[in-house]
Amino acid sequence: MTIDRRAFVRQLGLLSAGLSVPGLSALAQSGEARQVRDFRVVDIHAHCVVPEVAPLLDGTPFSDVPFIGWQTLSETRIDDMDARGIDVQVLSINRFWWYRADEVIAEKVVRLHDQTLSKWCESHPERFAALCSVALQFPELAAEQLERGVTEYGMRGASVGGSVLGEPLSSTRFDPFWAKAEALGVPVFMHPTSAAFLMQDGAFDGSGDLGNIVGNPLETTLFLSRLIFDGTLDRFPNLKIVAPHAGGYLPSYLGRTDVACDVRPNANCQNTRLPAEYLKDQIVIDSMIFSAEGLRHLVAEVGATQVVYGSDMPFNWPDTIELIASADYLSDAEKQAILGGNLESLLGI
Numbered sequence: 308m309t310i311d312r313r314a315f316v317r318q319l320g321l322l323s324a325g326l327s328v329p330g331l332s333a334l335a336q337s338g339e340a341r342q343v344r345d346f347r348v349v350d351i352h353a354h355c356v357v358p359e360v361a362p363l364l365d366g367t368p369f370s371d372v373p374f375i376g377w378q379t380l381s382e383t384r385i386d387d388m389d390a391r392g393i394d395v396q397v398l399s400i401n402r403f404w405w406y407r408a409d410e411v412i413a414e415k416v417v418r419l420h421d422q423t424l425s426k427w428c429e430s431h432p433e434r435f436a437a438l439c440s441v442a443l444q445f446p447e448l449a450a451e452q453l454e455r456g457v458t459e460y461g462m463r464g465a466s467v468g469g470s471v472l473g474e475p476l477s478s479t480r481f482d483p484f485w486a487k488a489e490a491l492g493v494p495v496f497m498h499p500t501s502a503a504f505l506m507q508d509g510a511f512d513g514s515g516d517l518g519n520i521v522g523n524p525l526e527t528t529l530f531l532s533r534l535i536f537d538g539t540l541d542r543f544p545n546l547k548i549v550a551p552h553a554g555g556y557l558p559s560y561l562g563r564t565d566v567a568c569d570v571r572p573n574a575n576c577q578n579t580r581l582p583a584e585y586l587k588d589q590i591v592i593d594s595m596i597f598s599a600e601g602l603r604h605l606v607a608e609v610g611a612t613q614v615v616y617g618s619d620m621p622f623n624w625p626d627t628i629e630l631i632a633s634a635d636y637l638s639d640a641e642k643q644a645i646l647g648g649n650l651e652s653l654l655g656i
C-alpha cells in the first residue's frame with residue numbers, strides 16, 4: 308500500500324499544508340510534527356569538530372589544525388535538525404588529520420574526541436549518537452580505541468577515512484581493526500578526504516571544487532572496490548561498511564565491476580562472491596544522491612535494506628528526506644526503513 312506523497316511528507320514534519328518546498332517554510336512546525344511522527348529519521352552522515360582538542364596540539368605539528376566555529380556542536384544544531392525533520396544524528400569527525408600523528412598524540416586526541424562526543428550524546432540522548440574516530444595508522448591501537456569507544460563511551464561504531472595517508476585499508480595490516488569491528492558487531496562509516504591521496508599533481512584543480520564533487524565519490528568507489536576485490540569483506544563476512552555520498556560511483560557502474568574477475572586475467576580477485584552481492588548485505592549506502600532517478604537506481608541495485616538517510620550536516624547539501632518520502636516505487640515500510648529503521652537496527656539505537 309502506498310500513501311499520499313504530500314500526506315507522508317507532512318507526516319515527516321517537513322511540509323505544512325499548501326507548501327511544496329521542504330525546509331525553511333516548515334521551520335515553525337517541523338519540530339512539533341517530529342513529536343507526533345511514529346518513526347524516527349536517523350542521519351548517519353553528520354559531522355562536527357571538537358575544539359576541545361586544540362590545547363593538546365599546542366607545540367605539536369598540528370597546532371594549526373582549524374576548528375571552524377559553525378562546525379562545532381551547539382543548540383543551533385538541534386534547531387537545524389528540527390527544521391529538517393531529523394530526529395537522531397550519528398556524529399562523526401572527519402578530515403582525519405590525526406592519521407599523521409604519533410601514537411602519543413593520536414591516543415590523546417581520539418580519547419578526547421570520544422569523551423567530548425560521549426558527553427554531548429549523554430546530554431541529548433534522544434537526539435545524538437556518535438562514532439569513534441580511531442587512529443587507524445596504528446591498527447592495533449585503533450582496535451583498542453574502538454573497543455573502548457563502544458564499551459566505555461557508548462560509541463555506535465567507527466568513522467574512518469578512505470585510506471591512511473594513501474595506504475589502502477584492504478591491506479592486511481588493518482585486519483586487527485576490521486576484526487575488532489566485526490567482533491563488536493558495530494559498523495564502520497568511511498568518509499573520503501577529497502581524494503587527497505588518490506590523485507596528485509593538480510588533477511582536481513580548476514573550477515567546480517572537483518576534489519569534493521568528483522574526488523569524494525571517486526575515493527569512496529575505490530575504497531569499496533578494494534574491500535571487495537582484495538578480500539577484506541570475505542575475511543570478515545559479518546563486517547558492515549557504511550559508505551557516504553550514495554556509495555560514490557560504484558552502484559551506478561556496477562556491471563563493469565561485476566565482470567572484472569571474469570574478463571580481466573590480471574584482476575587477481577580475492578573475492579569469493581560477485582561484487583554486487585556485497586552491496587546487498589555488507590555495504591550500506593547513504594541517500595546523498597539528490598535526484599529521483601539516482602535514488603531509484605541506487606535502490607534497484609542494492610535494495611531498500613541497504614540505503615540509509617544521510618545529510619552531511621552542517622554542510623549545506625540538499626536534503627533527501629522528501630526524495631525518499633516521495634519515491635513511488637518504495638512501500639511505506641521501505642521509506643521508513645531508509646529514513647531511520649535500517650540505521651536503528653544497524654546501530655542498535
Ligand SMILES: [Zn+2]
Pocket residue numbers: 352354498551619
Ligand atoms: Zn560528509
